[in-house]
Amino acid sequence: MAHVAKQKRPEGRVSARVIKANGEVIELGQIAGPGITRADAKKGRDGRKRLNDLFKKEGGHGR
Amino acid sequence: MAADVVYVVNNGLAVTTDRLLNAPAGNQPQWIDMGTGSAAATVLDTVLETPGAEARTVGEMTQETTSTADDTLQVVGTIEKTGAPGAIVECGLFTHLSSTTGFLYLRATFDAINLQIGDSIEFTIQVQYDQA
Numbered sequence: 001m002a003h004v005a006k007q008k009r010p011e012g013r014v015s016a017r018v019i020k021a022n023g024e025v026i027e028l029g030q031i032a033g034p035g036i037t038r039a040d041a042k043k044g045r046d047g048r049k050r051l052n053d054l055f056k057k058e059g060g061h062g063r
Numbered sequence: 064m065a066a067d068v069v070y071v072v073n074n075g076l077a078v079t080t081d082r083l084l085n086a087p088a089g090n091q092p093q094w095i096d097m098g099t100g101s102a103a104a105t106v107l108d109t110v111l112e113t114p115g116a117e118a119r120t121v122g123e124m125t126q127e128t129t130s131t132a133d134d135t136l137q138v139v140g141t142i143e144k145t146g147a148p149g150a151i152v153e154c155g156l157f158t159h160l161s162s163t164t165g166f167l168y169l170r171a172t173f174d175a176i177n178l179q180i181g182d183s184i185e186f187t188i189q190v191q192y193d194q195a
Contacts, residue, residue, distance in 0.1 A: 008194035009076070009106070012069035014154060014171045014186060019141070021181035031173040032067040033189075048174065055148070055177040 015040075018051060026050050066103035067173045071190055073106050075168035078158060092168030094119040094157040095140040095186055101152045104170040110162075111155045111170065116146030119160050127189065134193035141185040150175035154186055 013033030018026040028047040029040035036044075071079075081087045096119040100112020122140030126133040138156060153172045159165025169190060178184060 010071045010079075010190045010192045011194060012071055012169050012171065013189045013191070014069055014173065015189075016176065016187070017185050018176065018178065019183040019185065021179065028176065031176070032171040033069040036067070044174070048176065051177045055179065058148075058179050 018047070020054070067171075068104045069169065069171040070104045070106050070108070071169050072104075072108045072167055074109055074166040075156075078166055078168045090158040090165060091124060092156045092158050092166075093122050093124050093138055093140075094160055094165075095122050095138065095142060095154060095188065096120075096157060096162075097142055097151050097154045097184065097186070099149060099152060101172060104153070104172045108155075108170045109167050111153055111167075113153075114162065115144075115151070117142050117144065119157060119162075121160070122156075122186075122188070129189070129191045129193065131193045135189050135191045137190075138188045139185065141183050143183045144178040144180055146180070148177075148179045150177050151184065152176070154188070156188055 015030045016028045026047045027043055029043035030036045081089050098111040098114040102112050120140045120142045122138035125137045127135040127137045129135045152175050155167050156169040
């Protein structure tokens with residue numbers, strides 16, 4: 001019986017950074033997909049904390 | 064909290080094989096959209112769960128190397144938040160600007176990113192084809 005190679009589904013990864021209206025850049029690193037490193041996870045936590053703080057300060061109602 | 068998952072959806076596989084043809088019927092998956100739907104991405108998705116008020120943006124497409132030369136498609140694009148402040152938890156890659164035509168190629172869901180009106184988010188979306 002011939003061996004049939006099975007191709008796995010291509011893997012996706014998404015990284016992001018936010019550019020605030022005042023020009024401040026907030027790096028989030030890799031936000032989805034396999035292989036998120038500790039450094040990216042920390043970048044994501046720190047970046048979201050900064051965004052949440054700004055969001056409250058600016059009067060938003062985020063999650 | 065949304066699950067941080069990314070799928071090249073089933074329609075995305077069809078987009079891939081179509082683009083290998085001599086005369087593809089569809090367009091490149093270069094349009095990025097974002098939204099507020101937190102249901103985790105699945106391979107059956109055909110649209111974003113809750114697209115935002117913002118128009119899709121055209122991304123810059125390049126070939127990148129992850130494991131094997133040029134094994135990765137990369138699309139980079141920036142969307143400015145309009146409408147109302149809020150949390151973004153999903154994004155997608157589409158073949159068309161219009162939401163009434165074309166196909167979803169990839170959908171991702173992730174933890175909330177809070178944006179004010181006028182903030183922009185730059186997405187870098189990578190799809191690695193070398194899965195050997």
